[in-house]
Amino acid sequence: MLRIGSGAGFAGDRLEPAVLLAEQGKLDYLVLECLAERTIALAQRRKLENPALGYDALLEKRMELLLPILKKNRVRLVTNMGAANPVAAAEKIIEIARRQGLSIKVAAVTGDDVLEKLHPEQRTLESNEPLSSYGPLISANAYIGAAALLPALETGADIIVAGRVADPSLFLAPMMHHYGWSWEEKDKLAQGTVIGHLLECAGQITGGYFADPGKKEVAGLAELGFPFADIDHDGTAVISKIEGTGGVIHLGTVKEQLLYEVTNPYAYLTPDISADFSTVSLRELSPNRVKVSGGVGKEQPATLKVSVGYHAGFIGEGEISYGGCHALGRAQLAGEIIRERLAQRSFSEIRIDYIGCNSVHRTSFSHEGEPYEVRLRAAAKAASHEAAQQVGEEVEALYTNGPAGGGGARKYVHEVIGIVSVLMERGQVHTQVTIREC
Amino acid sequence: MKRKLYEIAHSRAGDKGNTLIVSVIPYQEEDYRLLCEKVTVEAVKQHLQGIVSGEIVRYELPNISALQFVCSQALLGGVTTSLGMDTHGKSLSYALLELEV
Numbered sequence: 137m138l139r140i141g142s143g144a145g146f147a148g149d150r151l152e153p154a155v156l157l158a159e160q161g162k163l164d165y166l167v168l169e170c171l172a173e174r175t176i177a178l179a180q181r182r183k184l185e186n187p188a189l190g191y192d193a194l195l196e197k198r199m200e201l202l203l204p205i206l207k208k209n210r211v212r213l214v215t216n217m218g219a220a221n222p223v224a225a226a227e228k229i230i231e232i233a234r235r236q237g238l239s240i241k242v243a244a245v246t247g248d249d250v251l252e253k254l255h256p257e258q259r260t261l262e263s264n265e266p267l268s269s270y271g272p273l274i275s276a277n278a279y280i281g282a283a284a285l286l287p288a289l290e291t292g293a294d295i296i297v298a299g300r301v302a303d304p305s306l307f308l309a310p311m312m313h314h315y316g317w318s319w320e321e322k323d324k325l326a327q328g329t330v331i332g333h334l335l336e337c338a339g340q341i342t343g344g345y346f347a348d349p350g351k352k353e354v355a356g357l358a359e360l361g362f363p364f365a366d367i368d369h370d371g372t373a374v375i376s377k378i379e380g381t382g383g384v385i386h387l388g389t390v391k392e393q394l395l396y397e398v399t400n401p402y403a404y405l406t407p408d409i410s411a412d413f414s415t416v417s418l419r420e421l422s423p424n425r426v427k428v429s430g431g432v433g434k435e436q437p438a439t440l441k442v443s444v445g446y447h448a449g450f451i452g453e454g455e456i457s458y459g460g461c462h463a464l465g466r467a468q469l470a471g472e473i474i475r476e477r478l479a480q481r482s483f484s485e486i487r488i489d490y491i492g493c494n495s496v497h498r499t500s501f502s503h504e505g506e507p508y509e510v511r512l513r514a515a516a517k518a519a520s521h522e523a524a525q526q527v528g529e530e531v532e533a534l535y536t537n538g539p540a541g542g543g544g545a546r547k548y549v550h551e552v553i554g555i556v557s558v559l560m561e562r563g564q565v566h567t568q569v570t571i572r573e574c
Numbered sequence: 575m576k577r578k579l580y581e582i583a584h585s586r587a588g589d590k591g592n593t594l595i596v597s598v599i600p601y602q603e604e605d606y607r608l609l610c611e612k613v614t615v616e617a618v619k620q621h622l623q624g625i626v627s628g629e630i631v632r633y634e635l636p637n638i639s640a641l642q643f644v645c646s647q648a649l650l651g652g653v654t655t656s657l658g659m660d661t662h663g664k665s666l667s668y669a670l671l672e673l674e675v
Contacts, residue, residue, distance in 0.1 A: 174654050262591050262652075345586070352584060388584060388599065395597035395642050397588035401633050414635050430637070448655050487650075487657035495659045498650075499624050501672035515657040554655045557591070 138314045140307055140331075141364035143202075144168040144215075145338030147175050147192055151201060153339070153362035153381075158205040160378050161364050165310045166206065168198065168215040169303050169336050173555045176300055177445025179219035180249075180275035190221030191228065191297075199232050206294065207238050214285065214306050218297040220275065222246050225297045226572040234574050243293035245284050247567030248300040250442055250560060251276040260444070260556040267444060267558065274553060275445040278560055281407025282325075284567035285309035291571060300443065302406045304332030307365075315369050319436070326411035326433030327371030329404065334375060334393050334428065338362045341375060341393040343383030356382020365428075372429040374421060385424045394418075403434065405441075410434040439559040448554035449517055452524030454531025455491075456538075456545040459509040464493060466539040467510040473538055474514045477530045481523075483516040512542075517552070524549045576674045583609060585667035594626065594648035594663045596670050598641040606639035612675040618643055621673045625666065643670070 141163045143154025147170045158166055170192050183190025192198075195217045206213055218225040222244035233240040254276050256268035267273065277300035286309055288296045298306075308328040311317065317324045334341055342363050343354035361381020367373040375385055394413060398404055401413040410433065417430040454474075458467045471488040478486050489495035491511035514531050518524040528547020535542060579598070582605050587596040598613055600606050615632045622630075628647030635642065649663045650656035660666070 348584075351580075388601075391599050391638050391640050392584065392586040392597060394638065395595075395599075395635075395640060396586055397590060397595055398642065399590050399593065399595055399644050401635055401642055414633075414637060416637060418638055451657065485657060489659055491659070496665045497625065497660075497669045498658065501669065513659065517655075517657065552655055555591070555652075 138311060138367045139163050139364055140165045140167060140310055140335065140367065142167055142169070142335040142338045142362055144170050145336065145340060146170065146172060147194065149338060151198060153360065154198065155201050155205065156378060156381065157362055157364060158202055158209060158211050163211045163364060164314070165212050165214055167306045167335070168213065168217060169306055169338070170194070171216040171219055171300065173443045174445070174553055176219055176277050176443065177275045177553045177555065179221070180445065183220045188224050191219050191225035192217035195225055195228060196232065199229050203233055203236055203238055203240065207240065212310070213295045214310060215296070216298050216301045216306060218244060218299045220249070220299060222297050222299050223570050226570065229295060229297065230572045230574045239574060240295065241291070241293045241571065241573040242295045242297060243288035243291050244570040244572065245288050245296065245298035245567060246570065247284065247565060248277045248280045250278045250565060253560070253564055254444070254558070258558045260558055262556050270446040270554065270556060272447045273444055274447060276442050278440045278442045278565045279407055280440070280565060280567055281305040282309040282312055283407070286313055288569045289313040291569060293571065303336040304329045304406050305408055307332030307335055308408055311367055311371070322409060322433030323431065324371045325409040327429070327431035328367070329406055329409055329411045330413060330416055330428060330431035331365050331367060331371070331373045333404070334390065335363055335365055337393060337396065339383065340396065341389055342377050342385055343389055346389050346392060352388065354384050358382065371431070372427065374425055374427050376425045385426055387418055387420055387426065390418055390426045390428070405437050407437070407440055409436055438562065440562055440565055442558050442560050444556050444558060446554045446556070448552040449519050450521050450524035450549055450551055451515055451517055452527030453513065453515045453548045454528035454545065455511055455513045456531055456534055456542045457509060457511045458539070458542055460541065463508065463510045464490065464506050466541065467512045469539045470512050470534050470542065471514070473534065474530055478514070478516055478527065481526060483518065486514070486516045489513040521549055578671065579613065579673040579675050580671035583671065585671055587664050587667035589649055589653060589662045589664070592647055592649050592652040594645040594666055596643050596645070596667055598643070598670065600639060603639040606636065609641060610634060613641060613673065617673065618670065622669065625669065
């Protein structure tokens with residue numbers, strides 16, 4: 137039996153559950169999935185500013201905690217925390233290991249960075265417009281898969297650190313390596329991909345992002361345990377978590393996660409396989425243990441998806457609160473004033489939300505009475521930081537120029553990195569493994 | 575008698591670019607057929623008008639008794655460039671559960 141644990145579902149995830157898994161989980165592998173589409177574009181920029189950076193910002197913290205435990209319990213780590221700079225990440229890990237007096241081997245997987253290989257006339261999947269119409273590009277990273285990780289696993293490295301790897305591939309690669317599955321065993325690859333997809337968001341299968349008090353009860357969310365899977369040679373697996381940790385695993389949590397962000401459950405595409413989720417069977421074996429089987433694989437996609445980050449200007453925001461009698465009416469008057477002021481300055485896209493009424497779903501499905509308090513939010517896009525600042529300034533000016541009783545104005549500006557996708561022939565993407573050890 | 579989908583099903587929403595992906599999972603597996611009948615593409619399209627402006631595709635998953643709705647042009651441009659509050663559209667699972675069936 138092979139046991140793989142999932143110690144992070146996104147870059148900002150909690151640190152302790154991974155430590156607990158490594159300490160008590162009797163794992164063979166620990167996987168940390170820490171890279172989103174936007175995260176890698178930001179990492180590319182950090183690398184541009186300093187060639188020694190560009191890896192995940194929490195890498196040092198996670199490694200400081202995990203390295204001694206991984207080493208002691210002989211747990212191998214697979215992660216995409218290399219982000220824009222896996223080799224620098226490997227060097228940082230070695231530096232930490234040296235400081236801790238540990239002897240360790242790290243394999244960095246590179247080659248997902250394909251910015252140089254893009255053609256400006258290539259059309260995006262989102263808009264069918266050429267890349268050249270998106271202005272300056274920041275980054276382009278191909279989703280690489282298990283094929284890129286396998287050579288790194290074969291080096292015997294304790295830690296495999298990569299960049300833009302498809303999330304389920306981080307889990308499938310150790311399964312392929314451990315059981316020697318071939319590329320022809322499509323159902324096993326699909327089933328391994330199902331397991332990877334179930335584990336990749338960590339706490340989202342153990343009761344995180346599930347609770348609804350009175351309806352969907354989950355105990356112990358403050359001490360949520362992260363999942364691990366015991367995977368058989370045919371890919372059948374049991375998802376579980378460490379006894380005594382918070383959260384819950386049952387058919388409800390597993391089904392929600394199985395379908396999470398899946399655009400076609402009959403053909404879930406990764407660099408490794410097109411997996412059919414419609415054939416998957418789920419069975420509750422005992423509390424917090426769900427058996428997953430039956431995933432079926434079709435062909436391997438011919439192309440790899442590439443996420444391209446581009447400069448998309450700035451968003452300026454401003455907020456102010458109104459409370460008590462007629463709060464909504466006063467907030468709406470404030471919204472009209474802001475709209476008129478911003479329209480005069482030729483902001484193309486303006487958004488006014490009344491937080492507490494319609495801001496989250498852009499509408500309201502209930503028709504209950506007026507809220508006691510409403511927070512007005514104005515947002516607009518601008519080409520420059522300076523122009524974006526005007527949004528917040530206009531909201532702040534409501535103090536002395538707007539309706540009665542506004543309070544708590546805040547203003548923000550943030551730079552926008554847009555993401556679009558293109559497809560690239562597999563043959564154009566060449567991955568390498570670089571070893572660092574101490 | 576009509577009741578909110580919330581009473582009989584749960585849901586999780588996620589995003590891919592400007593596309594909203596949202597599941598509908600009955601608490602009781604025997605309600606799956608009822609949901610297939612009531613939670614149609616047409617019903618969802620009408621319910622989410624003003625939120626989803628593109629095409630909606632429904633996938634039926636009888637093996638796990640669940641439905642999946644894939645709604646394009648639903649997130650004001652998508653996670654990084656949207657001016658909306660919930661740029662991922664993650665909270666929209668509960669918008670769908672407001673549907674009366």
